[in-house]
Amino acid sequence: MPSPSSEVHSIDVSLGDRSYKIEIGTESIDTFSDSILASLGDLTHALVIADAAVENPWAMTIASSIAKQKTPSGDDIRVNLIAVPSGETSKSIGQLDTLWQWMLESSADRRSVVIAIGGGVIGDLAGFAAATFTRGIRFIQVPTTLLAMVDSSVGGKTGINLPTAKNMVGAFWQPSLVLIDTSVLSTLPDRSYISGLGEVVKYGVIDDAPFFEWLEANAGKLLDRDDNAVRYAIAESCRSKANVVGEDERETSGRRAILNYGHTFAHAIEATAGYGQVLHGEAVAIGMQMAAHLAIELELCDAELLKRQTALLKACGLPTTYAAADPDAMLPVMKRDKKVSHGNLRFVLPERIGSVTLLGDIKEPNVTKAILACC
Ligand SMILES: NC(=O)c1ccc[n+]([C@@H]2O[C@H](COP(=O)([O-])OP(=O)(O)OC[C@H]3O[C@@H](n4cnc5c(N)ncnc54)[C@H](O)[C@@H]3O)[C@@H](O)[C@H]2O)c1
Ligand SMILES: [Zn+2]
Known part of the structure; x- marks a missing residue:
């Protein structure tokens, strides 16, 4: 009899050559780096962009398990991590600019992969950073709010707000994979969950x-x-x-x-x-x-x-x-x-x-x- 936590739902988003999988488990975070390597075989550099509220432990756990993996040719995988302040105000041109500069300083290139860990704010912001850096690099969604798990992490809408207009600038940019571990909801306040x-x-x-x-x-x-x-x-x-x-x-x-x-x-x-x-x-x-x-x-x-x-x-x-x-x-x-x-x-x-x-x-x-x- 498998334990409840071993049951993983896998859903296909069928969009031709932009198709991807959504994997939904519980206490599955330790397997994320395996899933990432399995679906992006050529991972050499991960750019982890996390909401400050979930940096420790969720984002740090994912980042360190990726860093323990090797590329197919046996090289280390480089991992950089940045925490973004929580809240809607981070969906701004200022934060986007901070991310672009950080990606440049991290020697990111077209093969680097963004991993967005947080709610809809981080998914939208990091997704747009991925959509625009060197005209588009791959990205993975790791949603940590229920809203992001059921809505914003799926569908490829990314973007930021202008001071007087929400979601006014953005791009359709599909993730390469969506990884959901319901255990991360344990720290989410009731009101947000409901x-x-x-x-x-x-x-x-x-x-x-x-x-x-x-x-x-x-x-x-x-x-x-x-x-x-x-x-x-x-x-x-x-x-x-x-x-x-x-x-x-x-x-x-x-x-x-x-x-x-x-x-x-x-x-x-x-x-x-x-x-x-x-x-x-x-x-x-x-x-x-x-x-x-x-x-x-x-x-x-x-x-x-x-x-x-x-x-x-x-x-x-x-x-x-x-x-x-x-x-x-x-x-x-x-x-x-x-x-x-x-x-x-x-x-x-x-x-x-x-x-x-x-x-x-x-x-x-x-x-x-x-x-x-x-x-
Ligand atoms: N792209 C889309 O298709 C789409 C769809 C719907 C909404 N959105 C966007 O999503 C955003 C709203 O998303 P949201 O509701 O996830 O808000 P959010 O990303 O601001 O997260 C809500 C709060 O929860 C905190 N948080 C996140 N995960 C947590 C966890 N596991 N434990 C404790 N705290 C945690 C965050 O720090 C934040 O303070 C809006 O900007 C909206 O425009 C986008
Ligand atoms: Zn909605």
Whole structure:
């Protein structure tokens, strides 16, 4: 009987010559250097870029186990490690410049490989540094927050913020491998972990009714951070995201937009609350509630969907209402959303559990009503 920690989920992201694997285990960090060598046979130089909060022990453990490995010709593998200050403000041109200079000083070349260890901030920043250094070097994602494990580490969107515009500069740059060890979540605060569950529930609604049912039955285990349940939820989430990204890698066909379910409302909640007040996954949970209300109003789905979504979000410890929601403040933000074309309000709306549709030309009074329904 294998121990729970020996079970590793492996998921393929199929993108032609940019395809890669996502490996999800528990207490698997000691095997990361083997996985890295197996999938990037010619590794000679690793550039480990870590969030300062996970430098010790996670990033140092990975860096030292890579340093013990040899290249195929028996040479030592060079490893450089840099810690980046935690927080969204590190997704800046200043930090990017620091990384570029550090890569240069570390004698990085086109065969060097970036290993990003941290949450979405580090994945986006280090991924963009990899995308741009000598016009692009390989990189590996080692996500350490639940949000990064189920969302930001998969799909190849990298980038930084401008002072007044989030994610405004970046590149599509797929990782060569994504390595997930759920043990690193042990140091993640509850609020951040639960916020990540907001994105997990999202996948059930947009793409996967059986997974939604599994979540209804297993929300308690997820809240208790049961290893088997957490690995399964991450694996199913990554599978959904990989499928969507495989169909629309560069957000050109519209399919990838379904990943934004709840997000037009969520971005407006985050912006009007002041960034950091409401965590992203919490805002997504409330945003999905607003979207479901809007879908009922437009007769796209029945009230049963909202009832099940509400119950599941609550069972995951997520908010389902937001007393401070102010349509007059939120609507202007929604109209400026990158995904809105020429002021035409478009939303990803549920039709049934497991299926959503993208609808344009939504009238403002309907949006206002949906927001007020969640106050
Ligand atoms: N590229 C994409 O497709 C994509 C998708 C979604 C979000 N994002 C981006 O991701 C970012 C948000 O990601 P996030 O929520 O992971 O935030 P984050 O990277 O800021 O991490 C949240 C906090 O947790 C700390 N932390 C990380 N791992 C930890 C651990 N194991 N134990 C203890 N503390 C830990 C960090 O230091 C930070 O303070 C945003 O910048 C967002 O734009 C990108
Ligand atoms: Zn999100």
